[in-house]
Amino acid sequence: MTACVETTLRAAALPMATVRSQVTVPLRFPDGFSTTAEVLTFRGLVDGKEHLLLALGQWEQTLLAHDVPLVRLHSECMTGDVFGSQRCDCGPQLREAVEEIAAAGGFLLYLRQEGRGIGLYSKLDAYALQDTGLDTYDANLALGHGEDERDYTAAAQMLGALGATSIRLLSNNPDKAAQLTALGIDVAEQVPTGVYLSPANHGYLAAKRDRTAHTLELSGADVGHVPPATAGTVPSQDEILSRVDELVPRLRERAEETERLRRLPESTMNELKEAGVFRILAPLELGGYGMGVKTYAEVIRRLARGCASTAWTAGHLIEHVWMLARWPRRVQDEVFANGPAPLAAATSAPVGTARKVPGGFAISGHWSFASGVMHSEWALLAVQSDGVRLQCLVPVAELELLDAWHTAGLRGTGSNDLRAEELFVPEHRAMDWALLSAADNPGSRIHSDPMIHTPMATLLNLVAPAAALGAAEYAVDVFREKMLVRKVQNTIDNRQADSPLAQARFSQAFGLGATARLHWQEALRIVSSSLEHQPSGLTKDERAKYRLSLALSGEAAEEAVRLTVSGSGGSAHRLSHPLQRIQRDVNVLLNHPTLSLDPILEQAGRGLLGLGFTVPSF
Template identity: 30%
Template sequence: MTSASVRPVMDSESGADASSTFLRQIDEIVPILKANAAETEKLRRLPDASIQALTDAGVFRAGMPKRWGGTEIDPVTWYEAVVRIGTACPSSAWIAGVVGGHSWHAAMFPDEAQHDLWAKGEDVRIATSFAPTGKVERVKGGFQLSGRWKFLSGVDHSEWIIVGGIVPDDGNGPEYRSFMLPASGFAIDQDSWQVEGLQGTGSKEVDIDCFVPEYRTQTIEEVYNGTEPGKVLNTGPIFQLPWLSRFSYAVAMPAVGALQGAIDAFIEDNRSRVSALTHKAAAENTTLHVRLAEASIIARDTRARIVTTWSDMYETVKAGGQISAEARVRCRFEGAYAVAQCLDAAMKIFQISGGGVMDKSKPFQRYLRDIMGMRNHPFNVYETWAPLHSSALLGSPPAPPLMRHSMGCLL
């Protein structure tokens, strides 16, 4: 099957029909992504065919506003799609979750910025780097950016990027902002992504020397107060969901898919494997039975959290409610904790897979290395979020004060 056979989601479809159509399209491209997984790793980015398959399946329109031709797919469906992609190719799932999710973030920017992105009616991909490693200077009409930013997943296939930077003190203290700029404003360092896990994400570094107009920026204060200008324009319920809660699951659910992919690869190998030491079938090993059973339950339970967490959040915003601080920190913790659980489960079955599992031709070792890479993302260090979650459980709801210079105040 080729990606050209995938039918785009139609705006006229109901929410339920659009969701089922979207997942059907994802299922149709899973074989393509799986077949390209080894090449993805070799290239250190997604092959063009994989990007085209994701595009044809509607991945990069799922978070776009309908007024620009997007589909505004509900979060339960969205994260389930990321998991399904991860069973085939974890790097592809990372790009789907992260780059695919950035269209939602861009919808929070002013209308003029959105017009720059989507007025031509095209699928637009956006890479990001929120660590403020470059220099920002306030100039007439906007800001001048210069320097280097790191870890822009999918940047080779992105027409735009959003980067974080700190505006120098103008009397009210330094201010953190997000800045949106086109491909003409940056150069990719093609040798900057030399890693052993998530190789195919192409999370490379860029050098920037670019003017960014004021309207293509977003302040921390807007996000903290929920007053992003895009919310006035894009009124669908998905745009009322918390930004960093969405992002936390975008970098967590690829691990859930990768664990299932690793389990599937493990089962395929061990159905016929015979121990060179005991000459017995590996499938008769009782230790293998225990490890496989444990890993399978972890894969199932972490996946089930999507429905539990995001159905509640989605119903809350559909009813006009606000997501509580307690729910946000729980979401942040459970997403990160799921990644740790997936890595532990994958390691347990790796330890009884035999020496042959380390052969580069075996897909299991790729799944394992990719989950290792995911575990090291700052949002996936669950130990960071445990104190916030535990404090809420103990009766001290988190209420961080506004810090204009840092993302650290955002829940």
């Protein structure tokens, strides 16, 4: 006899249950979402189990107004709900249900029916059988259990005790609706949940779809969570770097155009996209390449050998894809809907203000230095709300873009200003910066890529040093080429390279470039080694050495460029000459906070001496 027939026979004589207790419980999920639930317990449940009902949102008003509450019957799943197992979709469904019901007003019934009613140990035994090739239903049958042993009589009792006899059911499972209907609960509407596809649960979801008619659409076009790319579609580090090297000559050809436009030319942006540059830090689950810090830094360095503005812009746009992958699932569904590399600008200077309003925040501010904004769909903006630093994700189209980037160097980055006045930002697109920037961030609960667990500050400090190094290496190459053909006035030499003084100058510039490179490589060694052993971040000693090495790399790069320019004569100051542009770009880079020498030397010294940092963000 099926569960549906059995419940039909019992519906007429369904015993009444009564509320045993009610207590207020504030909820906070790992991705930062929080709400308040009234948790109810019951007497008289037919199966004698300790089921819970979480009343969420304006549930009392909904019942008083005779509206239809939104309800989810959620079967307990310790592996998914507690430990984040990806073999099922229970954890994400629970998280989604709480937010949806809190917004609509209704109930989440947390039913003690582990493993579709067969219990925790038997569920784990079934997992072992699934590993041999059985699907989730055949594994249950092989253990002597039914495909699905859940009975929702107690759920109907709980709803009846609150007078919720007509509901909107949040579920993809038709059996839940059928059983509730047979038990006297009117299911006015069945609302599907999201589809939470992962590499580990595709077969599980497909079995639910094919064998028990769950309303699940698993095609990649509709899911929004792309399975990991196969090995053939993810390039190696060498392949990515080779693609970048091929771009360098064209970046040099467009350097003047880039400065004139004060943004990257569309041809450059198209080539960067085609090379997959913006995908290198995007998680595999989103269709990215899931590469590490060394590849990221090396890409910026090599791009700077062609154009520092391009390296700076691309470096930050790559980094911001990685930042977006740290947000909760709902935001990721939104921003990654059109591909694995959504482009976003980010700025925190100065911090704006945010005022709490129904459903979100009203933000105001005037933000500067929004690098890459001319190519971005989104903007990540820093705001302050009641003493808490937030980052808000806002469509660029909703902001006022101010043409303010008129500078001596890095002109091609288009790092313009943004302004907003009382702009509404939905609550799900505002995140506590402390949570978002930490190793344990919302995205780290979704993606397995180690980089998502890396504290935000690790990458924020890399762009300027890598760009300065690449630009200095380009300058030394240009200097060498010019020396081999240039005739210097007031000397007897046929070319500059024949002069002993010029030879000494070149060797000094070359050596400074090598010094910059060695300091930079040491910084990467420190951070890579640390992340291998302690993904949660650098120790204070490591951070002091890391920041010091990057700062000394920048200083040596700047001096190498200065020597090349001062030894290249008056022609080097023509706007058509690459050396003058490199010098202006590097001068601006060295004024960025990540390379500002004096404060870095002070804080690094304190760290190396064990005195502690006086700047917490160092």
